[in-house]
Amino acid sequence: MKRYVSVILVMGLLLSGCSKEKKEDKEAPVLTLKEKRIQVELNSKVDYQSFIEKAMDEVDGELISVVKYNEIDTSQIGQQEITYTLKDKAGNETKQTMIVDVVKYFKNKIFSPTQVKPEIVKNPEDITVLVNKVHQLPQDWEPNDLEPIIDSKFRYLRKEANAAFTKFYKAAKAKGIEIYSVSAYRSYQKQKINWENQVKVFGEEYASLYSAYPGRSEHQLGLAIDISYKNQGDNLTEKVASSDIGKFIESDAYKYGFILRYPKDKVSITNYGYEPWHIRYVGVDLAKKLHKQGITLEEYYKEA
Ligand SMILES: [Zn+2]
Known part of the structure; x- marks a missing residue:
């Protein structure tokens, strides 16, 4: 019996000696x-x-x-x-x-915002914040530094975005291009009326393509503006893309901190139809980065 126990002891020592030589895996994969x-x-x-x-x-x-x-x-x-x-x-x-x-999905892989439960954004005052069909602003959030824009006393942007828009507007004018603003800041309530009206008049599919659900619009950030050319009136269509303004947006907006937020080839990523008139201020650094890489804000946050 004594001998048997000592054999087990020796074996035990040998085994523990062996395992000490092996690298111990304490780190999670x-x-x-x-x-x-x-x-x-x-x-x-x-x-x-x-x-x-x-x-x-x-x-x-x-x-x-x-x-x-x-x-x-x-x-x-x-x-x-x-x-x-x-x-x-x-x-x-x-x-x-x-x-x-x-x-x-509707056609083009667009889905109605009514089907998803959005995440509430924690940094609504951040100029680079992501607001879309699945990222919603806190209820009734509004910016506290809105200012009237250069071509209208009745439209507003946040201070920093407004300064950038003024430069962009003047640069366009120097090239003989007259920018005509159509819509800038919109409150939660205004957006609610817009969305409900679009659904009522054009149906949920069309509304989901071109209009944001209340609380999920970049216009509520005071960082987005829809622009067109004068004889276009308030009618925002894809014709904006081939106009001088549309071309100037494509070539120069990023230099002022604006991005074309809903490009033609990114519909299934942004979940919005092509909007050559909607530009969003994100600051010059990020706008340059997105322009250079040819990516949307959604793709940027996926990679970040
Ligand atoms: Zn817009």
Whole structure:
């Protein structure tokens, strides 16, 4: 019996000696996703693995095939979550969650804002803030530094955006281009009237293409302005794109801190129709960056 115990002791010492030579894996594996939030079509199949950006462990190496996730039910419109879990061989675990909005698309992959529960933005006064169909301003938020713009006493922009717009306006004028402002700051209440009127007159599909749901408009930020040319009147159409103003927006707006917010080739990313008249102030640094890379604000925040 005594001998038996001592054999076990020796074996135990040998084993613990061995494991000390091995590198101990105490660090959790790295798991990152390509998106924080996505929209998928009602009744569609989800390619779960395609959203994994990186699944890697210091000791075990590449682990994409090991990542576990829950499946979602795409037969119901509404918000769901996919939680991705990665465990390494030593039992360390990392979890990541992605929000999924199951929506019914109109043509062009546009969806109605009424189908999604938006995230409330925490930094509404930040000039680079993202406001869109899934990012909403706090109820009744309004900027406190609105000023009347250069060509109208009845339209307003925030101080910094207004200074930039004045420069842009004068630069256009120096080239013989007369900018005609159509709409700038809009309050939550004004936007509510606009949205409801668009739905009533043109239907929800058209409203979802060109009008924002109350609380989800960049016009409420006091950083967006719709501009056209004089003989166009208030009628904002794609004709703006081929006008001198449309061309000047494309070539020069970024130099003043403005971006063309809803480009023609980004409809499925911005979830708005092409609006060659709507420019958004984001500051010169960010505008230059977005212009150079040819990306939208949505793509910028995905990469940031
Ligand atoms: Zn607009």
